[in-house]
Amino acid sequence: xxxxxxxxxxxxxxxxxxxxxxxxxxxxxxxxxxxxxxxxxxxxxxxxxxxxxxxxxxxxxxxxxxxxxxxxxxxxxxxxxxxxxxxxxxxxxxxxxxxxxxxxxxxxxxxxxxxxxxxxxxxxxxxxxxxxxxxxxxxxxxxxxxxxxxxxxxxxxxxxxxxxxxxxxxxxxxxxxxxxxxxxxxxxxxxxxxxxxxxxxxxxxxxxxxxxxxxxxxxxxxxxxxxxxxxxxxxxxxxxxxxxxxxxxxxxxxxxxxxxxxxxxxxxxxxxxxxxxxxxxxxxxxxxxxxxxxxxxxxxxxxxxxxxxxxxxx
Amino acid sequence: xxxxxxxxxxxxxxxxxxxxxxxxxxxxxxxxxxxxxxxxxxxxxxxxxxxxxxxxxxxxxxxxxxxxxxxxxxxxxxxxxxxxxxxxxxxxxxxxxxxxxxxxxxxxxxxxxxxxxxxxxxxxxxxxxxxxxxxxxxxxxxxxxxxxxxxxxxxxxxxxxxxxxxxxxxxxxxxxxxxxxxxxxxxxxxxxxxxxxxxxxxxxxxxxxxxxxxxxxxxxxxxxxxxxxxxxxxxxxxxxxxxxxxxxxxxxxxxxxxxxxxxxxxxxxxxxxxxxxxxxxxxxxxxxxxxxxxxxxxxxxxxxxxxxxxxxxxxxxxxxxxxxxxxxx
Numbered sequence: 001x002x003x004x005x006x007x008x009x010x011x012x013x014x015x016x017x018x019x020x021x022x023x024x025x026x027x028x029x030x031x032x033x034x035x036x037x038x039x040x041x042x043x044x045x046x047x048x049x050x051x052x053x054x055x056x057x058x059x060x061x062x063x064x065x066x067x068x069x070x071x072x073x074x075x076x077x078x079x080x081x082x083x084x085x086x087x088x089x090x091x092x093x094x095x096x097x098x099x100x101x102x103x104x105x106x107x108x109x110x111x112x113x114x115x116x117x118x119x120x121x122x123x124x125x126x127x128x129x130x131x132x133x134x135x136x137x138x139x140x141x142x143x144x145x146x147x148x149x150x151x152x153x154x155x156x157x158x159x160x161x162x163x164x165x166x167x168x169x170x171x172x173x174x175x176x177x178x179x180x181x182x183x184x185x186x187x188x189x190x191x192x193x194x195x196x197x198x199x200x201x202x203x204x205x206x207x208x209x210x211x212x213x214x215x216x217x218x219x220x221x222x223x224x225x226x227x228x229x230x231x232x233x234x235x236x237x238x239x240x241x242x243x244x245x246x247x248x249x250x251x252x253x254x255x256x257x258x259x260x261x262x263x264x265x266x267x268x269x270x271x272x273x274x275x276x277x278x279x280x281x282x283x284x285x286x287x288x289x290x291x292x293x294x295x296x297x298x299x300x301x302x303x304x305x306x307x308x309x310x311x312x313x314x
Numbered sequence: 315x316x317x318x319x320x321x322x323x324x325x326x327x328x329x330x331x332x333x334x335x336x337x338x339x340x341x342x343x344x345x346x347x348x349x350x351x352x353x354x355x356x357x358x359x360x361x362x363x364x365x366x367x368x369x370x371x372x373x374x375x376x377x378x379x380x381x382x383x384x385x386x387x388x389x390x391x392x393x394x395x396x397x398x399x400x401x402x403x404x405x406x407x408x409x410x411x412x413x414x415x416x417x418x419x420x421x422x423x424x425x426x427x428x429x430x431x432x433x434x435x436x437x438x439x440x441x442x443x444x445x446x447x448x449x450x451x452x453x454x455x456x457x458x459x460x461x462x463x464x465x466x467x468x469x470x471x472x473x474x475x476x477x478x479x480x481x482x483x484x485x486x487x488x489x490x491x492x493x494x495x496x497x498x499x500x501x502x503x504x505x506x507x508x509x510x511x512x513x514x515x516x517x518x519x520x521x522x523x524x525x526x527x528x529x530x531x532x533x534x535x536x537x538x539x540x541x542x543x544x545x546x547x548x549x550x551x552x553x554x555x556x557x558x559x560x561x562x563x564x565x566x567x568x569x570x571x572x573x574x575x576x577x578x579x580x581x582x583x584x585x586x587x588x589x590x591x592x593x594x595x596x597x598x599x600x601x602x603x604x605x606x607x608x609x610x611x612x613x614x615x616x617x618x619x620x621x622x623x624x625x626x627x628x629x630x631x632x633x634x635x636x637x638x639x640x641x642x643x
Contacts, residue, residue: 033469034424206421210482213380214435214489215408224434228425 041308048304054297061109062116069109077106077264086280095286098269099276107264108286114176114265115294119245121180126187127238131231133188134195135222138230139203145196152189160186161251168257179258183245194237198230205229232309240302243295250291266291322393322493322525323356323379323411329387330374330549334600346600348374349385350549353626356493361519361526363540363557365533365572367596371549372529373416376497379527380413393492409439412486416498418478422470428481429466432456435488442489455484458521459514476507480514487518495527500535508532512539533576537561542632545569548599548607551626555633565635568608606638614639 032040042048061068069075073092080102089096095104137145167182168174202208203226211221252258253267254274261268266287273283329352331345349371356362364372377383379390381397381404390397392407415421422431432452436443443451453463459480470478479499486494496515500508512535518524530536536543537557544554545568553566564570571590578587594611597603603610609619618638626634 033427034471206415206417207423209382210413210415210421210485211423211434212382213408213413214485215405215438216434217438220438224426225423229423 038308042304045304045308047307048301051297051300051304054293055301058112058116058294058297062113065110065113069106072105074103075106077102077110079103079106086276086283088282096280096282098283099272099280104282104286107269108266108290110264111266111269111287112290112294114259114263115246115249115267115291118176118180118183118249119242119298121176122184122187122245123238123242125180125184126191126241127234129184129188130191130195130234131227134192134234135199135227135230137192138196138199139218139222139226148192148196152192155186155189158186160248164248164252165255165257168252174258174260174263176259179249179252183248183252187241187245191234191237191241195230195234198233199226202226202230236302236306236309238302239305240299243298243302246291246298247295320357321355322358322360323354323390323527325352325354325375325379325388325390327388328352328354328375328378328385328390330371330378330383331386344600346598347549347602348599349378350599350602352388352546352549352551354544354551354554356525356527358492359519359523359525360542361528361540363536363543364527364529364546365531365536365543366546367531367572369596369599370546371599372546373497374549375546376413376495376527376529379495380411381407382413405439409442409489410491411493411495412489412491414479414482414486414494414496414499417502418475418482419502421482422478424470427467427469428452428456431470431481431485432466432488435485439489451488455488458487458518459484474507475503476511479503479507479511483511483514483518487522491524493525493527495529497529498531499528500530500532508535515539533561533573545572548597548602550607550636552608552637553633553635554626555630555635559630559633563630563633565629565633565640566608566637567612567614567639569635606636 043052066075069077072094080100082101084097084101085099087093087097087101093103093105095108098104098107133148137148163186164182167185168178171178171182208221208225211225216224249258250265250267250270253260253265254271256271258267259265261272269287270284270291273280273287277284328349329347330349331347334344334346335341336344352371352375354362354375364375366372374383378385381390384398392411395403395407397404397407426434429449429452432455433448436448436451452466456463456466461477461480461484465473465477470481473481479502483494483499494515499515500511503511515526515528516539519526526539528536528540540557542554543557543560544551545560545566546552547568553560553564553569560569561573564573567590570588571592574588574590590613592611597607597610603620605618605620605622606612606615606624609615612619616639622638624636624638626636627640628634629640
């Protein structure tokens with residue numbers, strides 16, 4: 001990841017500003033905020049537009065799996081018939097059938113929902129936690145910062161997969177919330193560190209000094225001045241994290257500690273498929289294809305966001 | 315000496331030490347003595363300039379005067395109220411003394427429009443202007459600093475350095491202060507723009523009756539705006555007095571060296587003037603020399619300078635210098 005502290009330097013690029021006391025004939029245009037300008041730059045880039053469209057499509061699939069699964073006429077993933085177990089692709093069943101005789105296409109489409117739900121829950125909660133803690137630690141420093149820093153070190157001490165397996169096994173629950181909670185517990189420390197570093201860099205800037213001289217409260221300084229200017233690196237990290245979380249969730253599920261049947265998810269499908277790879281390779285290929293494309297799209301979106309926020313790559 | 319009621323700001327025995335520690339468990343503790351015993355006062359309507367080399371404590375003194383940092387020792391009174399007494403007093407003092415910072419490129423939040431930037435002080439001090447008049451007040455502030463009202467919806471990155479500095483000044487003026495502490499407000503600007511901003515400072519002083527603590531290392535600028543000059547060296551004031559008096563008859567060797575280092579445009583004067591070039595570096599404020607801090611670079615230093623700390627002594631009306639050898643040269 002590139003140095004997060006340089007992000008704001010993009011604001012310094014000299015731009016031909018309006019001259020003092022601009023002439024009367026000048027049309028008064030409404031200015032574009034730096035954030036909006038960035039969004040515009042982002043959307044018009046092919047490197048963002050392509051994976052961005054895919055992500056959007058996946059989001060639609062996750063929210064409305066029904067109509068999309070029913071595209072070929074057999075949209076119910078639980079309409080299974082053991083007589084059709086493992087049958088290859090046929091009319092109205094483009095991906096064939098799984099071992100339970102369910103339509104694989106419908107299964108794969110419905111599998112997007114848990115993956116994306118977990119990814120969103122984990123990313124949003126860890127980002128919010130990281131922003132709050134990083135802001136407080138970076139702004140106040142001192143004892144709070146030290147305690148938080150050592151706490152984060154503690155989390156770094158655990159290997160993620162091992163710890164997640166232990167926790168999920170101990171919890172005994174394998175729902176979306178248990179899996180999300182476990183993953184979020186190991187996701188926030190890195191983000192908090194990045195946020196803290198970014199806050200430390202922003203805190204020293206002159207506009208923070210000026211606000212303090214005006215008598216602004218700590219809360220106002222943190223929310224109005226530091227947060228909007230310090231959260232860009234965390235945003236980048238968050239968008240890069242989404243892909244990792246989806247892959248991580250699939251791994252945990254595949255290992256048998258994440259979601260379990262009758263939940264429908266790519267990890268569950270891959271777990272089942274491993275035993276039948278020789279006879280039914282399509283059971284492995286389709287879910288992993290969707291998984292790969294999803295992870296790749298999110299990572300590419302994250303990459304594009306990072307590029308746009310990093311002035312050096314412009 | 316001015317009467318107490320005329321004194322707007324009075325700093326007594328100001329000290330600011332930044333603690334340092336060598337690495338390691340048993341590392342020696344020390345302190346960077348950024349400001350080391352400064353007394354100063356600012357009269358109503360006066361412009362006091364602080365001059366000196368980089369690292370002499372000018373900016374730290376500005377932070378102390380505006381209470382961005384608490385002093386390690388000493389106290390500051392603004393219009394009779396002491397900084398740091400309680401939150402309510404501090405809030406009231408903040409309305410009286412404001413700061414204009416050096417770099418207008420980092421002094422404006424890039425994510426706020428000019429209107430938001432100028433409205434913020436009014437929101438913080440909500441009893442100053444009723445909310446329905448905020449918009450009118452922003453117009454007033456923009457006009458005061460020579461900017462067009464149509465700029466209010468723009469973002470800082472759309473402005474030039476000089477315009478940004480005008481916005482910074484407008485923001486400071488939003489709370490109707492009596493005193494502006496200007497921490498090198500011109501040094502980040504182009505020369506042509508410097509003149510315009512300096513003119514603005516003069517104009518505002520006249521119109522609003524402001525008093526300035528003006529920090530600069532541009533001696534020509536100081537001469538043109540300041541009523542009184544205080545020369546700092548290693549955290550102390552070594553000489554202070556009326557501007558013309560200091561420029562015409564500097565008494566402290568450091569002031570003489572400083573003034574002689576300023577470029578002169580008149581070739582005739584350039585030929586004849588005294589040119590003192592100091593050797594060596596400014597000593598570290600973590601470990602200043604004993605006695606007179608300037609003695610390591612002073613061409614007049616004697617043995618006595620190493621043992622006795624000179625204090626400011628009056629040499630002429632309002633003119634004071636801290637040198638043991640005042641009588642000798």
